[in-house]
Amino acid sequence: MRSILLTLLVGLTVFAWSQDAPDVRPMLRDVFPVSQLKPGMRGYGLTVFKGTKIERFEVEVVGVLENALYGYPLVIIMMRGGPITERGAMVIAGMSGSPIFIEGKIVGALAYGFGFPKEPVALVTPLEAMLTNLHPRAEAQLADLRSGHMIRKPVRIAGVRYAGVYIGHEQPTTPNVAWARPLMTPIMVSGVSPRTMKYLEAMLQRHGFTPLMAPGGGTAKQVPVRFEPGAAVATPLATGDIDLSAIGTLTYRKGDYVLAFGHPFFGVGAVEMPMHAAEIVDVFSSYAISFKLGNRAQPLGAIYYDGAFAVAGRMGQRAKMIPMTARITNSARAVQREFTCEVFNHPMFTGEIALTAALEFLDRVHFEMGEASATVRWRLQTRPFGEIRYENRVATRDSLAFAVLGDLNYALSLLLNAPEQKVELQRIDVEVEVQPGKGAxxxxxxxxxxxxxxxxxxxxxxxxxxxxxxxxxxxxxxxxxxxxxxxxxxxxxxxxxxxxxxxxxxxxxxxxxxxxxxxxxxxxxxxxxxxxxxxxxxxxxxxxxxxxxxxxxxxxxxxxxxxxxxxxxxxxxxxxxxxxxxxxxxxxxxxxxxxxxxxxxxxxxxLPADTGRSPFGRFAPPPFVEGEETPAEVDETESLPSAEASAIVANLPSPPPLGEPSFPDLDAGAGARPDTRAVSRAARQWQPARFDQLRRGTFEGAALDMDGAIRLSVAPRALPSAPLNFVWSVLPDGNAGLLLGGGVGGRIVRVGAEPSEQTYPALPGAFATALARSENGDLYAGLSPEGTLCRVGQRGYETIAQLNARYVNAMRWRDGALYLATGLPAQVLAWDGNTLRRLLTVDETHFSALTVGADGAVYAGTSERGMVYRIDPAGAITPIATLPEPSVVALATDAAGNLYVATAPSGQLYRWTPAGGLTQLHSDLKRDWRALVIHNDSLYALTPDEVYLIPTDSGAAKPALLFRQRGLQLVGGGVVGERLHLASADGRLYALEPAAEGVYLSPVLDAGAPARWGALRWSASLPDGAHLTLQTRSGNTPEPDASWSAWTTAYENAEGSAILSPPAQYLQVRVHLKGAGDASPTLHRFSVSYLPQNRPPEVQLMGLAPYQAISDKHTLRWRGRDPDGDTLRYEVQIARDGTGDWQPLKNGQPKPNGSPTADMPTAPDAPPSIDALGLDDLPEEFRAQIQQQMA
Structure with missing residues (x-):
């Protein structure tokens, strides 16, 4: 087992060496392998008990705990000598890292002691494990002993047999378990009052530290020291007017690289912490925890890694601390004091230490409890957010310090714990002005x-x-x-x-x-x-x-x-x-x-507005279906004589409306319906000739004129989406690119230029809602809702002005001046590079649109009363229009000095000329307008999902629909290289490019029921070289899908081609246009004849349930309708209860069976003849095809 651990260590050293880490292979010669230890072996340890002298103490090996900590063993030792046994100090906090030697080689570092010991028994971390922490990328686990670690193996310690060993900071609840904890690292504290010390203890003890008042005041001084194994080492957490320094022992040094502590300090991995020499004043013996008292001395290097088994440092390196200043003023006592310190730079601890320092500094000037107020200012220097300034006032009836530091605590926690990016805190400056006795x-x-x-x-x-x-x-x-x-x-x-x-x-x-x-x-x-x-x-x-x-x-x-x-x-x-x-x-x-x-x-x-115009206009998209005909519907009433009829009828509930299916444009162009229709009907004609009907189709490379003509135009090309959550402002950059401004977080990007995408620095606002470029290429951005004007460059931005407004709605640069339209309040401003001037303020919420004419006149429109103002170069202000719509959303001027105005909601387009005044461009063109773009002699008008082209070089406006794509939210566009580029609020971008071929897909014809298709007719203009073809497809789902038929072959006879698509309820027509040079085909109109199946009529009884029994006299009411619009006639029958003898009712009286009644229409027994389709003018072969289809 131990030989395997040694093999893994050698493999890890090779890995570390390959990563330019210190070569640990020579260091292995200094290691006494744990595998060779035996109980009873004797050795010694080194540490400093007083001053800087390294002293020796005796050790004896008790045993080895295999696989005790992150896969490595721990060595149990018994110690004696010096204050350990002579003064009964046992294991001493501050001895962490003391090297333990056997036969002249290092076994490891003293690291863990047992709770409430009767004998000086401790645990040693092997140097084999500690060497893995010499490299920041070493495969050692980061330590977190707060949750503890249990070794479930019987062990005898100091003559007592335990069921296992628990390693952790907190005492275990399991019985008969030895408690080993990392030796408490004493934190020498100076410059802290008892009240601050209380909070400092609570903070540090969570991490296994014991704060102690430094005997020497914490001031670093030069002391003669040999920085070698056994020397005292200090790691400061704060220096200056408050000083916090941890004391431990150096375990191992090889050249400039050192290892210390033998256990984690914070256990956070890569760190940047100063490493100082330390001077020990004395050892304080205690039954609970004995500890060393010491002071920080001169700096020697930096700790760069805090791992599971040790802290690793390097001599001669400098650790960067965070400077902090505090200026505290007590106005009642006329006292002002300034404090400075530096704090440990780590996101987990910087905030806590800085707040502790600020708490102490405030207490030194205002310690009293009770009613007081304070003005608090602080500044944080950060990366990437730059300088963050904050000011607030607080008041309290108890401790002022916590009220003063509440906001700073929140900000530091927010920045230092940012999950999605690393925030570097570079400096903290705090200023507090205290006013005792002044409350809220x-x-x-x-x-x-x-x-x-x-x-x-x-x-x-x-x-x-x-x-x-x-x-x-x-x-x-x-x-x-x-x-x-x-x-x-x-x-x-x-x-x-x-x-x-x-x-x-x-x-x-x-x-x-x-x-x-x-x-x-x-x-x-x-x-x-x-x-x-x-x-x-x-x-x-x-x-x-x-x-x-x-x-x-x-x-x-x-x-x-x-x-x-x-x-x-x-x-x-x-x-x-x-x-x-x-x-x-x-x-x-x-x-x-x-x-x-x-x-x-x-x-x-x-109260309601007292104006003639409704004030409740709201932005909403127009309904998708327009111009539908309502199927025939008849209300009938049959009266029964009754004295209570009026009361009964009055108390009848209102009937629910009948659901009516949609039959859009089924009879468009077919003429008015006769009052009476036979059940056997003639063929229907679908001729979507109106603009509002045809615009529901799909365009790609085709345009639709207001008279219903379809011709070749431009095709959209999707561009890579902009990397913005929201796009609001659009501006050509003058160099084959498009500038987009939006958010979230004040963002500007350039797209479509080389490089293809370029991002500007983040701006100090939520949205870049307006952009403008000067003649020399400077870029300006208006930020909302901060109301800030910035000049933006590739490397940064400059704040030009705070506009005293919440929204910057539009900006234009013309002739050396920047003009701005703002909201809350509604202002028109001008900035000449030095001075910001207010040209106009009105009592409305917003100036929502702005443009500048060729003559230098500024035009601005409002968003509540629909006013348009003209400000001439001399500053004279003239209201030129009061529009029926409440909001002006866009303004544009052409080279001739004409002004174009777009309004909303249910908006209109207007043209204003200095000579002719205001005129409507087209009465039928009511849309939810978004933006206007002027280029040469063309006006492009944008809605959320459409683009219209309106020539400006003729007196009569002839708009054409160029582009339509549902689901977009177009917010603006610009001409780049003679091509219009469009931007949607969600970042989607399109370029409209000239098309040599185009396709138009008609809206889907809903026949209302399965139908047989007749003929397709069309009218077109085909210049030389131009081509136009039509095709159809059909299906039984409202939207085309895989169940629909394939597109037919192209139809050839414009005067009447038999439709080849199979019978179905739905039909769609595809038009393919192909031009030659400047020659473009034009489709003027097309029509489809068809015959749907006859559907049964529907009747709803009102006020009575079906088959409900009634008595006395009642009024019967019903509602009937025919889905196909046929004329209906009714017969009402009644029967006495239980007889089943139904008799027709006429004029309120039953009519005996067998009496003549009005003839009721019946459905035809056979399918209609081909003559019913109205196809007499078709060639015989086409008539035969249709007849075969109907058979």
Missing amino acids: AVIDSLQVDRFTYRPGERIEATVQVRMRDGATDAYRTSLRLPADMMPGRYMLQVSAGGGGAPTGATGLLALLLGEGAFSGGGGLDTEAQLREFLNRERNHQMTVALNLPFPTISVAGAPLLQPPPLMRSVFVSQRVSKAQQTPDRIKQVVDTPHVLEGAQSVMITV
């Missing part, structure tokens, strides 16, 4: 100027804040209701920004109390959580808020309150885990000089 103020009351408001009006509110001495302060605030506010009752609430809690730990409390409505959902990354934390209101701020009845989203911790309507529509429709719907609200934050507690609320009523 309470929000006492809330009063509004009236209780009823209309949309667009302002709520004027007054908040009374009461201080501890009874004095009050009044704060007035004003909230504007949106112009599209729905009427109803609403609660206006004012609350303390920090949640009303006097502790000041807003970060921690917010997490525990859960501001669920405004968190970004589960699974937020560190950057998102940090942003959420930094954006929270502070304890000295009051929040005045009113919840709105429609949702917004919180994206990665950033709630988008009152976003532009278009942004709300796009983002709420996204299905991404980082975007969670949450109630929207109007919110205003008011700064005060007090730390606040409490909340107040009042109810208000919003």
Whole structure:
């Protein structure tokens, strides 16, 4: 067994040597193998009991515990000599790592002692195991002895027989088990008060350390030392105005490499920890735990690995510590003190040690308990998040220190425990201004100027804040209701920004109390959580808020309150885990000089708007099916004479509506239906000639004109998706690429250029909602909801200005100036490179669109009242349009100075000319518009899933649908290399490229029932070299799938080709277009004739269950319909109860059987003839094919 362990060790040393680690093969010559140990063998150990002198103590081998620790044995020894036996100290904390020698070679390091020993019995970690920790990538397990390790093997220790040995920090509960624990590593502490020491003990004892007051004050000094096996070694956790240093013993040194302790320090693997010499003052003997008292001396190197069997270090190396400063001011005592220290750099411990230092520094200036407040500022220098600054105010009635440090504790924990990335903490600076005797103020009351408001009006509110001495302060605030506010009752609430809690730990409390409505959902990354934390209101701020009845989203911790309507529509429709719907609200934050507690609320009523235009427009996609005809439906009533008829009828429940199947466009173009139809019907014609019918089809390389013509156009080419969770802003970069801005986390990427994808540095905001480029190529980004303007480069960004607004909705650069449209408040700003000027502010929520004309005039549109303003170069402001739709979503100008306006919801496209004013481009083109792109003489208008081309060089607008793909959320586009590029909110990208061939798939014809197909006719224009073919396929599922028939061969006769697809309920037509040069085929129209099976009519009895018995007089009511739209006639029969003699009812009286009744229509006995299909003009061979199909 032991020879196998030695073989594994040799293999591991070869592995370590191959990885440029110290060559441990020569070190094996210094090892006394555990396999050769026998009970009773004697040797010695080395350690320092006082000063720096290495002293010898005697040892005797008691036995070996095989496979005791991570596959390696432990050696049981008995010790004697020096304070161990002379002063009864037994095994001494601080002796960890003391080398044990047998026959002049090292067996290993003293590492574990037994609880409450009567004799100095200890356990030794073999040097064979310790050598595996010389390399950071060695295959040794990281140690975690908190859970303990049981060796279930009988053993005799100090004359007592035990059933096994338990190794761990906590005393075992199993009876008759020897308890071996890592020798407590004493932590020499200086610069710490008793109150801080109490918290320090609780922190360190979890890791097996014993904090002790350093006898020499903890100041490092130069001492003469031979740093060799047995020498004392110190590893500082903090230095400076607070000092924490662990004391142990050096086990082994080979050149610059050393091993110490013989057990894990923290057991965390790779570390960066200073390694110092140490001077031992004395040994303190105790019945519980004896320990060495010592002081840290000069630095010698660094500990680089903390493994299961030892800590490994290297001489001459320097470990990087984290510098920390604190400035504490007590205004009542006019005292200000500054402190400095350096703390151990490890994510598991840096935060705890830094907070302990800050607690001590604060206690030195303000120790008293009781009512007090403080202003807290801190700064963290980090990588990759840069400098993080924070300021808050806290108040308390007991210990101020914990209130002061609550937010810092949360931030350090968040950064140092980031799961998805490593955050490097480089510096900590803390500043605290204490005001003893000043406590928190309470929000006492809330009063509004009236209780009823209309949309667009302002709520004027007054908040009374009461201080501890009874004095009050009044704060007035004003909230504007949106112009599209729905009427109803609403609660206006004012609350303390920090949640009303006097502790000041807003970060921690917010997490525990859960501001669920405004968190970004589960699974937020560190950057998102940090942003959420930094954006929270502070304890000295009051929040005045009113919840709105429609949702917004919180994206990665950033709630988008009152976003532009278009942004709300796009983002709420996204299905991404980082975007969670949450109630929207109007919110205003008011700064005060007090730390606040409490909340107040009042109810208000919003009345309907007093304008002629409905204020309740909402963004919603248009219905997919338009222009459907409703099948014929007849309501009939038959009365029975009754005095109670009126009351009975009045009390009848309203009947549920009959479900009606959908028959879109079945008779389009077939003319009006006659009032009466025979049951044997003529063939139906499907001629989808209207634009709204044809646009439901699928386009690829084909365009659809508003008159229904289909022609060759552009084909979409899918590009690699952008690496953004959300895309919002799109801008051509002027170099065959496209710049995309979005989030989460203020991201900009360039796509389509060389290199094919390029990512800019992360920006200090949630979303990059607007982009612009200057003439010299500088890139500018507007960030929302922070309202920040940045200049962005490849290596970083520069914050230009905070815009005093929440949203940056649009930006344009023209003639040396950057123009911006913002929201909350609605402003138009201009920045000339030095100065930010406000050009226009209106009493609305957003300027949602902006563009600049060729003459330098700025145009801006609002999102509530549908206003468009013109600001000329001299600064004169002119409102040029008040639109019926509430929101202007896009503006664009052409070279002739014409302005194009897109509105929403149920939006329109308008053109405004300086001479002719405002005109509608096309009355039938109502869409949910998203963006406008001008290029040469063409206007591209984007909806969520469509692109329209409108020529701008003619007076009459002739729009054409170029692109349609359901499921997209287009947010913008740009022309790159003469080709339009499109971007969807989810990162999907497309380029529209000229197509030499195109395909159009018609919407699926639903015949309503299995049908026989007649003829396909079409009309087309075919220039020389152009080709056009039509094909069909059929099936019995609403959407084509594998059960459908294959596409037929191309039909040849445009005047009438027999449809070759098999009978079915559904049919689809495919049009293939092929051009030649500039010649493009055009399909003007097509039609399909068909004959569906006749379906039975449906009747619903109203107010009575079927076969229900009735007495006396009643009114009978029923509703009937025919799915095929045929005229219906009815006969009502009644029978006396139990007779089964049914008699027709006419005029309220039974009619005897055998009396003549009106003839009822019956279904034809035989299939309709071919003449019924209306195909008389077909050639005889086609008529024969159809006849055979119908047989």
